[in-house]
Amino acid sequence: MEKAIVATDLTYRYGNLTAVDHISFEVEAGEILGFLGPNGAGKTTTFKMLVGLLKPMEGTATVLGMDVTHEIKKIQRHIGVCFEYTNLYEEISALENLKLFAQLHGVSDIDLYGLLEKVGLGGKEKDRVATYSKGMKQRLMIARALVNRPKVLFLDEPTSGLDPVSAEDIRSIILEEKKRGVTVFLTTHDMHEADKLSDHVAFINQGKIVALDTPHNLKQQYGKRKVRALVERGDTTEEVEIELDKQDTPERVFELFKNERVVTMHTQEATLEDIFIQITGRGLA
């Protein structure tokens, strides 16, 4: 399969602080890589190096086979970028914002009304962006990233701070783009988002990639299967957890049903956050 993004020993320092420390990874064309890590782990610095806002201090990276240090302007014709922070021209309308960026990319045949409709901003095309809510602005940022029909989408925390409905809508748009064959580099500290969307997940901690695999494999490798039961004890209910892969599991389950009044029982899978904590000893917050 063709590689859309290849990073080799990518490094960036802010003074004495090594924000990204010799990281290497690859993203296949058409897949979503979730770049998962807590704040300050090096996600945004990696993102900025890949989109051309920072020059790598060591190592190399290619996007669509082109070097980010020497061919960034060629790369930028084929990528869409959505930042964590809102950076729209707020004094003009959504339509004018998109028109500007379409022109910068030399795209003239795109249906901007259709694009705004797709991100849920139909009917609000001519409103000043300053009057938009945070969710609407984020949708517009996504639309802006799509204005040149990119082959690779770079999304930095695209659902951060959004209400659940807006966040879900944006996730749907990301999956729609993936169906279209777009490669997505998604930085997030939201484990559920990474789990839902990503084909592969890279855990980054203190500038280093500490794990990189599919969410399923990570859970297989690091996760513990268990059942969680809610039992009634007098006037209260309590939770009881039993690991599934232990020698005494059958006896413990049998004892539970024999001695307790079980209200509900569910199998539990390890979350990416559990695994992250297991690997790094720290949470994602």
Add this chain to the structure above:
Amino acid sequence: MSWRVIKSLVKKDVIQFFSNKFYAVITVLGLVFYIAIYFALPKTIDDKLSIGFYTKLSMARALAVINAQEVNVIRANSVDELMRMVKEEKIVAGFVFPDVIPVSSQGAPTVTVKVYVPADMEQEMRDAMAYVAKELLNAEAGYFLNIESENEVVGVDLAGKQIPPSKRMIPVFIFLILMAETLGLANLIAQEIEQKTIHALLVTPATVADILTAKGITGMLTSFVPALLLTWATIGFGHFVPIIVLLLAGTLFTIAVAFLVGSLGKDLMSTLMWGALVMIILLLPTANVLAPGTLTSWVKAIPTYYFVDPLHRVISFNAGLEGIWKGIAVLLGSALLLFILSNAALRRRFQ
């Protein structure tokens, strides 16, 4: 009203004010800056007046009298040298005395003294210089002569002609228009950085050079066009070429200033404050147009002198390109220097 509450609030406000590093720096910097300007400005007229003269007379008696005063006297070797010294502002005035003083027989003999003065010397000062010349010659003769003085201006006479205030104000108005647009452009640049829209632009095929060029063209449109319209509306289409060239050079200079201020500013307020600091300096040469001779030669160290002064010469004294090209060259050179500085600063801030 409770003084306790007010005191607490004032304390909080002062801490809050100075917790913003920018306002703390600008307050201290402003203080230092204005004090520095105050001490850099001449306190009175120059401490020691320099005058020159040319004559074959020894002038020993006159020099003995004048050396007791706070005056530098320079003897020129020719009238041409004397005129050159006036033009180059080495002396405030140059006197050409007769080579022979007529002997007094019946009444005071009549002699003529020529007084060379610089173009921007006020009439009162010219009269004073003529008086000094007469006194020197009387001192040298040892008796009163009937002296006639002839004032001659070296260069285009900026003070001799009566210029209506409306015409005198035009270069100032044009300059103010350019300065106002400078602030607008600087704010546009600062906004791009503050709102991080610059990042959105830099991840498209647009380069830093494209962005700066676009800003420069915007500056051209917002500064040059209004300035040109103002010129045409007030003085008509005369002096077409020098006016166009001057306005273009002035606009380029103000765009370079805008880039520099924009690279310093973080938001509207800080842009305005940096802009005000720069503008106070750049505005000083306009005083020389409104009241020629009020500022001494240090004002020529300010690049905008080379915009307002040539503009004034073109509008009020019909100067052509040949008379103002040196000023335009200085203006363009200063603009280039500022462009280099601001370009480096902006590239750094865009990252």
